[in-house]
Amino acid sequence: MGIAIESIGLFANSDNSVKTSLELCKRAGEPCIAQSGYKKEDIGLVVAVSVYRDSYFCEPAFSSFVQNELKINHDKKDSSDPKTLSFDVLNGSMGFLNACQLSAAMIIAGKTKASLVISSDLVDDNVSEKGDPPGFLHTGAAMLLADRKNGGCEFTSFSFRTFAELQDACEAYMYNDEDRGMTLRFRRDPGLMEVYLKALSQGVCGFLEKEKAGLDDFDMIIPSQISSEFITKAADALGVKREKMIDVTRKEGDLFNASLPVAMDHILKHNLARSGQRALIAQVTSGIQVGCAVYQF
Amino acid sequence: MRLNTVIESLGVYTPEGRLTTKELIDGCCVKPAIDLEDLTGITTRPEVGENEYAIDLAREAVSRCLAISRHNPEDIDLVICTNISRYNGPKFKASFEPSTAALLARDFDFSNAILFDEPNACAGMFTALHVVDAYLKAGFIKRGMVVSGEALTCLARNAQKEMKAPFDPQLACLTVGDAGVAFILEQTDQPGVGFHEMDLFTVAEHCDLCIGTYSREKHGGFVMYTDSIKIHSIAIGLTAEHVGKTVKGTPWENSTNHHYIMHQTGTRAIKTTRKMINDWVGKEVCSKENSIVNVVERGNGASTAHFVALWDKIRDRTIQSRQNILFAVQSSGINLGVALYTLDDLPERVMNWSRAQEHEEIKEAV
Numbered sequence: 001m002g003i004a005i006e007s008i009g010l011f012a013n014s015d016n017s018v019k020t021s022l023e024l025c026k027r028a029g030e031p032c033i034a035q036s037g038y039k040k041e042d043i044g045l046v047v048a049v050s051v052y053r054d055s056y057f058c059e060p061a062f063s064s065f066v067q068n069e070l071k072i073n074h075d076k077k078d079s080s081d082p083k084t085l086s087f088d089v090l091n092g093s094m095g096f097l098n099a100c101q102l103s104a105a106m107i108i109a110g111k112t113k114a115s116l117v118i119s120s121d122l123v124d125d126n127v128s129e130k131g132d133p134p135g136f137l138h139t140g141a142a143m144l145l146a147d148r149k150n151g152g153c154e155f156t157s158f159s160f161r162t163f164a165e166l167q168d169a170c171e172a173y174m175y176n177d178e179d180r181g182m183t184l185r186f187r188r189d190p191g192l193m194e195v196y197l198k199a200l201s202q203g204v205c206g207f208l209e210k211e212k213a214g215l216d217d218f219d220m221i222i223p224s225q226i227s228s229e230f231i232t233k234a235a236d237a238l239g240v241k242r243e244k245m246i247d248v249t250r251k252e253g254d255l256f257n258a259s260l261p262v263a264m265d266h267i268l269k270h271n272l273a274r275s276g277q278r279a280l281i282a283q284v285t286s287g288i289q290v291g292c293a294v295y296q297f
Numbered sequence: 298m299r300l301n302t303v304i305e306s307l308g309v310y311t312p313e314g315r316l317t318t319k320e321l322i323d324g325c326c327v328k329p330a331i332d333l334e335d336l337t338g339i340t341t342r343p344e345v346g347e348n349e350y351a352i353d354l355a356r357e358a359v360s361r362c363l364a365i366s367r368h369n370p371e372d373i374d375l376v377i378c379t380n381i382s383r384y385n386g387p388k389f390k391a392s393f394e395p396s397t398a399a400l401l402a403r404d405f406d407f408s409n410a411i412l413f414d415e416p417n418a419c420a421g422m423f424t425a426l427h428v429v430d431a432y433l434k435a436g437f438i439k440r441g442m443v444v445s446g447e448a449l450t451c452l453a454r455n456a457q458k459e460m461k462a463p464f465d466p467q468l469a470c471l472t473v474g475d476a477g478v479a480f481i482l483e484q485t486d487q488p489g490v491g492f493h494e495m496d497l498f499t500v501a502e503h504c505d506l507c508i509g510t511y512s513r514e515k516h517g518g519f520v521m522y523t524d525s526i527k528i529h530s531i532a533i534g535l536t537a538e539h540v541g542k543t544v545k546g547t548p549w550e551n552s553t554n555h556h557y558i559m560h561q562t563g564t565r566a567i568k569t570t571r572k573m574i575n576d577w578v579g580k581e582v583c584s585k586e587n588s589i590v591n592v593v594e595r596g597n598g599a600s601t602a603h604f605v606a607l608w609d610k611i612r613d614r615t616i617q618s619r620q621n622i623l624f625a626v627q628s629s630g631i632n633l634g635v636a637l638y639t640l641d642d643l644p645e646r647v648m649n650w651s652r653a654q655e656h657e658e659i660k661e662a663v
Binding site: 079286 | 390421518629
């Protein structure tokens with residue numbers, strides 16, 4: 001495939017001082033670009049994957065605000081190059097992985113040199129319904145994807161599967177509450193974790209069959225960073241040792257769309273992967289959808 | 298050989314309800330200072346029924362698209378939904394999760410497809426087309442479907458209640474119309490057919506000129522605030538240069554076998570864009586005769602606009618097989634785009650389906 005993670009930028013927002021998703025994107029995006037070998041002019045694609053963003057904008061794409069904030073070819077006066085296309089990819093917490101594959105397609109097809117994928121899911125407590133907090137960690141995460149360098153790391157495959165029959169297990173929507181006005185509601189079955197585990201197990205099995213591989217062929221597994229408990233149960237469901245699972249969960253909440261970049265950053269910063277080793281990315285989200293991908297170091 | 302991407306099938310669904318501009322204006326608490334019908338040319342637009350939502354429009358469009366297609370749902374490798382509106386239930390229920398694409402997997406067997414939503418304002422369907430083209434060229438998929446169900450007239454209904462001034466930022470909400478569109482893309486080895494060129498980009502410094510968000514009023518729903526004069530002025534100027542540069546000095550400059558389909562915001566905006574394109578090129582390439590206008594009875598269908606126009610003009614035989622189309626894309630963001638396309642026999646297949654539908658309806662009536 002030949003598409004690699006060029007750089008990662010994170011903003012943990014540990015003290016919760018940043019209150020807007022746009023600022024989270026800026027704080028993650030700027031170091032991500034600065035650490036890369038690419039100039040802003042080279043970034044032909046900006047993809048924002050935050051489902052929950054400032055004022056729950058539905059128009060324009062949130063990514064256009066991000067592109068403007070990061071000043072990436074944002075002030076064009078005509079259609080000459082270099083230029084950038086911005087749009088959102090929304091798919092629960094699967095958006096980041098979807099956007100990685102999409103970036104790979106756009107780079108291979110010659111539509112851009114580099115792509116910035118960015119997330120900053122942030123739930124406004126003043127708008128969301130009390131009683132069932134979503135528990136997302138308000139984190140900024142950015143990843144720049146570009147052509148693989150000679151002999152370097154790369155994504156080698158992606159696969160997605162949907163279990164529509166399990167769809168009722170969770171949903172999130174806005175509706176008009178007579179007393180509160182427009183209100184964000186998260187509805188989750190008490191057995192959602194079991195539903196996720198069942199789908200994950202089936203999704204991963206199907207992927208391995210397609211790839212003609214077994215779990216032993218992978219040196220580590222990167223699951224959705226929902227909670228440490230979820231990762232322990234996911235290891236049991238997949239039948240692998242807990243140590244094989246990358247766990248960068250925070251006790252404060254679900255990393256949601258930031259799961260993949262935070263886990264990858266941890267692996268790279270702590271030199272947990274040697275050249276030639278392979279990570280199986282196995283994520284689950286509403287829908288119910290399972291996404292698998294392989295990253296070779 | 299590099300293969301072109303072709304529209305294998307197209308399905309459009311417009312709800313039966315109609316909402317006239319006069320009725321809309323009459324219902325406004327504060328009347329606009331301008332004659333909206335005169336400015337935009339829009340006399341009426343389709344409006345969803347009481348229990349009809351964005352997901353229903355999308356579902357109907359997918360059904361029609363599959364009825365015209367050679368393929369089954371399980372043959373589709375990628376489904377991208379681009380609707381701005383996600384009104385999927387009473388009390389202005391707007392879905393955030395699951396994605397619209399995942400919701401459609403309940404009704405169609407898309408279980409092994411890649412599914413996600415990719416809203417990008419009125420440029421959504423074209424952006425998805427650009428993305429599917431990349432997946433096809435990268436060899437990731439064999440075919441992809443792009444879907445949009447735009448239930449937008451609730452913006453107009455909210456504007457009736459919320460507009461406070463004769464030149465109110467919610468004025469543009471009175472131009473929208475409802476529709477569902479789905480199309481399938483795949484590669485073709487037929488020479489000279491399909492998308493020859495497509496180019497899209499975002500001038501993000503103007504991202505705040507049109508904003509859609511939720512209403513803070515007690516009645517709820519969603520609202521859109523637009524600086525119509527500024528966004529039109531910038532978008533039309535950039536479109537003239539982009540289209541002009543694309544056609545000048547190419548065979549498209551002198552072609553007599555082509556149509557221009559621009560974003561359908563209003564008749565006067567289309568006329569101004571036409572003039573500015575011609576001024577840029579230095580000759581009349583975009584005429585009244587070759588410019589497609591369907592906004593009069595459809596309103597601004599946001600992301601569905603270009604494809605509802607294509608569908609309407611195939612069905613009234615203005616657009617026929619083997620003809621060329623230049624699509625000009627404009628949206629908030631600001632997104633701009635141009636795509637050059639040569640039709641295969643899609644118009645004939647759409648007409649065959651239409652005739653079969655009419656036949657069925659007559660049989661049912663008898």
